[in-house]
Amino acid sequence: MAKYHHGNLRNTLIKVATELLAEEGTHALSLRKMAQRAGVSHNAPYMHFADKEAVLAEIAEEGFRLLAMEIESAIATADTSTYGRLIAASNAYIxxxxxxxxxxxxxFRPYEVEKYPSLLAASQVALxxxxxxxxxGQENHTxxxxxxxxxxxxxxxxxxxxxxxxIAYQTNMLLPENTSIDDGVASVFVGFLLDGLATKKA
Structure with missing residues (x-):
């Protein structure tokens, strides 16, 4: 096997792990498969990750960072109302x-959070x-x-x-035909909840 010369092996392994997850699912992921896909020795991933859970925690952290970015971007381009921003954030999440x-x-799988403080911090940013x-919304009485x-x-x-x-059933199980996410999923279902949380005007 050729030696791995690239200096960014950790990120390469995460990329490979994400690809394997998409292809085979969480249960089939292993550090050995990651090494084979990356073209490195079987022991190389252990220089960066203690075990499979550590790999999944890294992917989860990356996910929460990306989620927060997408929610923040959606909020920034939404109208200024609390309702509009919450719907935009909900649509971005979906x-x-x-x-x-x-x-x-x-x-959203269980982790020993004390082992992964940066994962906990990333999830809190999104929340x-x-x-x-x-x-x-409470401060402006909406x-x-x-x-x-x-x-x-x-x-x-x-x-x-x-x-x-x-994800499980696709949006056509929840919405009328040709209804987009923005027009339907969050607006309809989350809207019911927000209507219940909104202040009632006389």
Whole structure:
């Protein structure tokens, strides 16, 4: 086997692992397969990753960083209303799930979080995007009063549920034919939740 001369082996291994996940699923991933695909010795991945869980944690962290970026971008281009921004963030979450289902799968598997503090921090950044929107909505009185953390978790749970269903059954199981994600999934299903959280005007 030829020696691996590239200096960025860690990133190469993550790229390879992500490809293997897409092809074979989490259960089939191994450091040995990663080494074979990358063209390095079987021991080379252990210079960067202690075990398979460490690889999955790295992919999960990357997923949360990408998710936060997509949510932040969607919020930045949405209208200024709390409702509009929450819908935009929800749509971005579901698009991310449909585009990167393998990332989503490993992002929400159990980890020993004390071993991966950077993974926990990355997940909190994504969650904080929604929290800040909720807090802003309460401050401008467009959302009802209450614990903003619990409200954020409720919205997250709803959006994540729609995302998982969308992956499993595709959006045509949830929406009328030819209805896009932006026009339908988050707007319809998350909209029901947001309507319940909105303040009622006399």
């Amino acid at each position: 698009r991310f799930a449909l585009d990167r289902p393998n990332h989503l799968q490993v992002m 904080n995007c929604l929290f800040e929107l909720v807090k802003s 959302l009802i009063a209450g614990d903003p953390h619990q409200m954020t978790k409720s919205i997250w749970a709803m959006v994540h549920g729609v995302a998982v269903i969308s």
